Amino acid sequence: MIEVLNLTKSYGQIKAVKDLNFTVEKGEILGFLGPNGAGKSTTMNMITGYLPSTSGTVKVSGYDVSVDPAEVKRRVGYLPEQPPLYTDLTVKEYLDFVSDLKKVERKKKKSQVSDVMELVKISDVGHRLIRNLSKGYKQRVGLAQALIGNPEVLILDEPTVGLDPTQIIEVRKLIKALGKDHTIILSSHIMQEISAVCERIIIINKGQIVAVDTPENLTKSVEGSAVYSVKIDGPEAEVIKALKGIKGVNSVKENAKLEDAIEFLVEADKEVDLRKPIFFEMAKHGYPILEIKTVNINLEEAFLKITSKDPNAIANNNQENIKEDTDDEEVSEQEISEEEKGDE
Amino acid sequence: MWAIYKRELKAYFYSPLAYVLTGIYTLALSLNFLLPIYGVVGPVRTLFGVVVYSFSMLLALILPILTMKVFADEKKNGTEVLLMTSPNSVPSIVMGKYLAAFTVYMLMIAVTGMYPIIIAITGKLNVASMLTSYIGYILMGAFFVAFGVFTSSLTENSIVSAVLGSLGLFLVWIVHNFLDVLTGRALNVAKWISFFERFRKFIYGIIGLRDFIFFFSLIGVFLALTMIVVEKKRWSQG
Numbered sequence: 001m002i003e004v005l006n007l008t009k010s011y012g013q014i015k016a017v018k019d020l021n022f023t024v025e026k027g028e029i030l031g032f033l034g035p036n037g038a039g040k041s042t043t044m045n046m047i048t049g050y051l052p053s054t055s056g057t058v059k060v061s062g063y064d065v066s067v068d069p070a071e072v073k074r075r076v077g078y079l080p081e082q083p084p085l086y087t088d089l090t091v092k093e094y095l096d097f098v099s100d101l102k103k104v105e106r107k108k109k110k111s112q113v114s115d116v117m118e119l120v121k122i123s124d125v126g127h128r129l130i131r132n133l134s135k136g137y138k139q140r141v142g143l144a145q146a147l148i149g150n151p152e153v154l155i156l157d158e159p160t161v162g163l164d165p166t167q168i169i170e171v172r173k174l175i176k177a178l179g180k181d182h183t184i185i186l187s188s189h190i191m192q193e194i195s196a197v198c199e200r201i202i203i204i205n206k207g208q209i210v211a212v213d214t215p216e217n218l219t220k221s222v223e224g225s226a227v228y229s230v231k232i233d234g235p236e237a238e239v240i241k242a243l244k245g246i247k248g249v250n251s252v253k254e255n256a257k258l259e260d261a262i263e264f265l266v267e268a269d270k271e272v273d274l275r276k277p278i279f280f281e282m283a284k285h286g287y288p289i290l291e292i293k294t295v296n297i298n299l300e301e302a303f304l305k306i307t308s309k310d311p312n313a314i315a316n317n318n319q320e321n322i323k324e325d326t327d328d329e330e331v332s333e334q335e336i337s338e339e340e341k342g343d344e
Numbered sequence: 345m346w347a348i349y350k351r352e353l354k355a356y357f358y359s360p361l362a363y364v365l366t367g368i369y370t371l372a373l374s375l376n377f378l379l380p381i382y383g384v385v386g387p388v389r390t391l392f393g394v395v396v397y398s399f400s401m402l403l404a405l406i407l408p409i410l411t412m413k414v415f416a417d418e419k420k421n422g423t424e425v426l427l428m429t430s431p432n433s434v435p436s437i438v439m440g441k442y443l444a445a446f447t448v449y450m451l452m453i454a455v456t457g458m459y460p461i462i463i464a465i466t467g468k469l470n471v472a473s474m475l476t477s478y479i480g481y482i483l484m485g486a487f488f489v490a491f492g493v494f495t496s497s498l499t500e501n502s503i504v505s506a507v508l509g510s511l512g513l514f515l516v517w518i519v520h521n522f523l524d525v526l527t528g529r530a531l532n533v534a535k536w537i538s539f540f541e542r543f544r545k546f547i548y549g550i551i552g553l554r555d556f557i558f559f560f561s562l563i564g565v566f567l568a569l570t571m572i573v574v575e576k577k578r579w580s581q582g
Binding site for chain 1: 346347348350351354355358359421422423424425426427428429430431432433
């Protein structure tokens with residue numbers, strides 16, 4: 001459906017996108033993940049024909065963007081990072097205009113506009129000026145604009161920015177539903193979002209693809225080993241010695257000294273479950289275990305590992321770093337994805 | 345093209361801009377129409393002559409303000425993406441916008457129709473002179489609008505666009521004012537450039553094919569330049 005071949009974009013000396021190659025199958029939801037400035041928006045602008053590429057080709061349904069731009073544009077609905085809204089129009093007027101712009105047949109126009117408004121839940125603000133809408137509504141009007149003309153391909157650049165948690169869940173559900181009969185490319189710098197919606201992820205950093213895989217495999221590939229956090233009441237040196245003696249343990253590290261125990265991080269091979277061996281070993285020595293749990297490396301950490309220059313440094317410290325670095329927004333993201341799982 | 349034309353036209357009348365500019369223009373013209381009648385200044389020499397002629401300068405100020413937002417705001421608000429990723433060509437986008445601005449200008453001109461009507465009722469109207477004046481008026485305005493659309497495509501800032509537009513037109517006016525002191529080739533070049541000189545011919549009832557071609561060429565050149573700028577901006581945008 002979408003073929004991107006050796007796509008490159010340079011601004012003078014700087015290459016914003018370098019030699020990008022990927023394809024998107026019909027009906028697939030592809031996630032485009034990368035830190036800010038990685039080249040996500042530039043790539044999307046090139047696919048939609050807004051920006052010409054320096055070299056390389058983009059084909060949508062077999063049409064080359066640089067040869068048949070009109071054919072490609074007819075098939076693609078685009079929500080750019082900043083929704084392209086005429087704030088002096090009402091929502092309905094705006095969508096009518098977009099229908100005319102996309103050459104929707106006069107007969108179908110009315111029903112299509114009202115269907116799209118229903119779909120993204122903006123029917124109740126149809127007669128309000130876009131200028132007076134909240135950011136969440138504006139974003140949804142932007143999404144509605146992309147859906148007008150019923151394009152086969154949807155390119156959504158950070159579609160949930162500025163939405164509140166309930167709206168984020170709604171939009172994700174909507175995107176998933178749209179994925180049934182649309183081909184979608186979705187970009188984000190938030191991992192939970194991508195893993196909740198997409199079937200395949202492309203991680204892009206500094207204009208280059210650094211990984212392509214399913215969310216599950218991506219997590220697996222960086223996991224490699226399992227990490228356990230164990231709180232044990234006992235003398236430090238002996239406990240470490242005893243833990244290291246267990247079969248399958250690769251390394252033991254003291255993580256924190258608590259009031260009544262010491263927290264150790266035990267790294268082991270992925271295949272073996274070490275919880276029972278640890279229990280029996282400690283029982284043998286008479287050191288009570290107060291808590292034992294596995295530490296999952298989530299997609300976020302996988303992402304950090306892949307896009308960082310020094311993966312080892314991050315892997316060692318990810319425990320603390322992630323907790324300190326994630327700001328409120330991402331914490332709430334996490335809550336949302338949990339909530340969402342609860343919903344389903 | 346017509347979708348863009350319709351929206352642009354709406355935008356002019358959703359904002360106070362078109363009303364205010366038409367108001368200022370009509371007020372200035374009306375004062376000039378009335379003052380000679382009340383004997384405050386000298387008599388009107390030709391109906392659409394001196395009075396209207398002096399106000400071509402006002403147009404050079406007003407029309408770039410009318411067109412200042414046409415492309416500048418589109419860039420600033422990020423709505424350019426919508427137009428450029430829709431199945432519409434750059435020429436059709438530029439033409440849609442140009443025709444909308446030109447339509448507003450025609451409405452402004454239509455308001456001035458009250459003067460010939462008043463004169464026809466109260467005195468004798470020189471229809472031929474009036475018609476040629478109107479043709480000159482429309483031609484020159486059509487060029488001013490094209491020039492304003494062009495300066496708007498150069499920048500994201502609508503104020504800068506308006507200033508650029510007015511400055512460009514005033515520059516020619518300055519050249520026009522030097523016509524008396526220039527001689528030889530310089531005079532010919534200045535005369536050729538000065539659209540005010542050509543406009544004056546229309547006011548005096550002289551219709552020349554050359555002047556028609558001159559204005560049409562200028563309109564064509566500046567619309568083509570606009571299309572090139574809009575297209576090229578996407579190529580070099582950072």
